[in-house]
Amino acid sequence: MGGTSSPCASCKLLRRRCSPDCIFAPYFPSNDLCKFAIVHKVFGCSNITKILKNVPVEQRGDAVRSLVYEANARIINPVYGCVGIISKLETQVSELQMQLAVVEEEILSIKMQQEFIFTNGST
């Protein structure tokens, strides 16, 4: 981590001295170069810095996790990235809502049918 003998993954990758107040050090340990390389490839160093500085310290871990997820999604799907995942999930939600409406309609119809039979007797 910042200031210790081993520079963090970002400082290692960018070949610079890892200062004790390095903003990346707590989230990008030196043994996981890939994690920083991915967000660096998609967002670039100065943008990650800006994004992290814009977030309270206690939420930076979550911000880094979301940036890594987002960058991975963009590498897997260069055209749609995370938006491709959102689009698929939105379709899934719509389909499930439709299925649920159909099944609820079916229950209502069965219950009405049952009520009719109990009131008028089965044929």
Add this chain to the structure above:
Amino acid sequence: MGGTSSPCASCKLLRRRCSPDCIFAPYFPSNDLCKFAIVHKVFGCSNITKILKNVPVEQRGDAVRSLVYEANARIINPVYGCVGIISKLETQVSELQMQLAVVEEEILSIKMQQEFIFTNGST
């Protein structure tokens, strides 16, 4: 667009000459500075260029739309961005799947009950 008298939104914002082969010109018209400003704020110019160059020309329009969506999500939610939307949708999908399972179970139970009544006669 690129090469015409009016520079595209990105060249206007970055105060540079809009060349006829400007990669941004087809997707960032000069009358919508905000669209480029948003993606520029989150991804930075060189990263947008890299992402667009990595995508076939016929899919760059879609790539720009997804980048604008993603950048907007990061501005609205600086900690989770698009991943916050994905997380909410995943929860919604799980809840709907559970509701559907419950309702399908209910239908099965009603149908079995009905079958029993038709076989053994109503009481």
